[in-house]
Amino acid sequence: MQRTDIAKLGEFGLIKHLTEHIELKNKSSKCGVGDDCAVLQYEADKQTLVTTDLLMEGIHFDLTYVPLEHLGYKAAITNFSDVYAMNGRPKQLLVSVALSKRFCVEDLEDLYSGLRLACDTHGVDLVGGDTSASMTGLTLSITCIGEANAEDIVYRNGAKETDLICVSGDLGAAYMGLQLLEREKAVFNQQKQEELQNGKNPETKDMDIVQPDFSGKEYLLERQLKPEARVDIIKALAEAGVKPTSMMDISDGLSSELLHICTQSNVGCRIYEEHLPLDYQTAVMAEELNMNVTTCALNGGEDYELLFTVNISDYEKVSEMKDVRLIGHITKKDLGCAIICRDGSEFELKAQGWNAINE
């Protein structure tokens, strides 16, 4: 594979190389890459939504098994997901990248091809960003801007007693995909170690390392490496004339997100273990790893499914929607937040959330 040194292009050359073929698709994108700021103009009846994410190598992604194209795709998609979770539509993306000496121009091309694919699929314009060096590793910062009619925006704080709690897709698969990749990475590293001890030379590639067999687990890998933002659900809700009373996307796990909604809406909730949507592969993998699949569904992050509440009068409409499951209901605040298990026992929901820092 060709490896072009980034210094060969320089900062301005690099930005030009990565962005010169970008055509702005949205009327609201007035001016993109190439000035001190991007310039946008939304119509008078629209509000602007802004979300940002910072992704650090070694914390949020592992390039041992995440191809750069997938990283770019996922980074964009997870930001679009935040905009959809407000019932908005993503329109513009700004991307900043900092990278150490081990990366070359072709690496950045891969990253940008993933970003572009996500943008093209969701009708989003890449309008700006920043590139820089880093002492170690790759850092990616993404800012997404979207729009919505003021009256359509769904916040976290609108859930009311007797509202129904809904979830799109299925839960826990992205987390199982991560476990699978981590397990195979450990196996790979061990085999490599053994081959080195046997005097094999990694340079000449005469190592006898067994490639992992992921057959039957493709769905888990796809959920982890190439998640999708549920614009289809947002469109289906609009078509059915259902405006959720509250909504979030599930990035830190169902428990954590549901607790956010309940805290901000000043309510409690009951969800039912038997109604949690699970894929067959998730259940098999959890069994294989000796993990409780319900725990994976509650606390496994990165599913990017939508969690939302609707008024009970929307019951029929929602129960007919494809790929949406009713998992429980909102209660008075004093009743707390709990899950009812298959055997009828009740457990308080706990936020596992984000624990990566300072562990």
Place this chain on the structure above:
Amino acid sequence: MQRTDIAKLGEFGLIKHLTEHIELKNKSSKCGVGDDCAVLQYEADKQTLVTTDLLMEGIHFDLTYVPLEHLGYKAAITNFSDVYAMNGRPKQLLVSVALSKRFCVEDLEDLYSGLRLACDTHGVDLVGGDTSASMTGLTLSITCIGEANAEDIVYRNGAKETDLICVSGDLGAAYMGLQLLEREKAVFNQQKQEELQNGKNPETKDMDIVQPDFSGKEYLLERQLKPEARVDIIKALAEAGVKPTSMMDISDGLSSELLHICTQSNVGCRIYEEHLPLDYQTAVMAEELNMNVTTCALNGGEDYELLFTVNISDYEKVSEMKDVRLIGHITKKDLGCAIICRDGSEFELKAQGWNAINE
């Protein structure tokens, strides 16, 4: 000094701790921290400006001599400067921070107090962001959103033949400040090394290290550590009824920025060495370091002054403006971009720009 472990608060606790006292000042800030997105609404006749910066420890800042409060202040100011450079007004800021285990809650409080000071001074609302762990060092990503009337926005590509080239403030001082800090850091490290060799113990603080004497050089330090965004110039231009034909802020050095304007405007330029605005301390420091002060003014970055061009009919208005200097004029493209030195010799302007990557 107290040092509170970040793990004690957790992600959500930390965000709450840093953002709970924020009050939104601008009518356009509809919803700040605490949902999937911030929600903004600009008036119908306004356009939205967006700029983003990624700041990496060891590349963009050195915490040996940059206090975290100053880092926060400077990070916000440099983004405001990009919005002013489009003739806009900054209104909202999003801040993402990734930090390694060596940082504590109080460090983040310092960083945020600098960010808040900058926001308060410029009437900007802190509306969102992200916090995360990092494998090493501190990473800061800033996104600033601003507004302008469509007809007021000044791009880089509007400079015309015979336009006058203007610069605010003075040039090269921030770069001299950096050289000074780097020199004193080297002296400090050498003294520390010698004391260690003499058997002194750094733990008991019995080391005999001479504190650097910066007297007479305060202006250089201030320019490096606490730069200001030139909103005063933007206001003065508006009051004088002058709309620049092109404008940028000087972050990468005058040469580099002027070449951007000339390339994008498809013109050439002549600037005059004798008209470059220099502070006395900059000249003294350049002499002390045996550097050419004109080179420092042309290529030293981080001044965050405004570089702009105006129609020749605005000559009188601009020449009466406080803290604005005419440094040259725009020419036909074929004449290229050059500086005329005091002795009448002419040199082509070169973009030094950003060379940090992969060096």
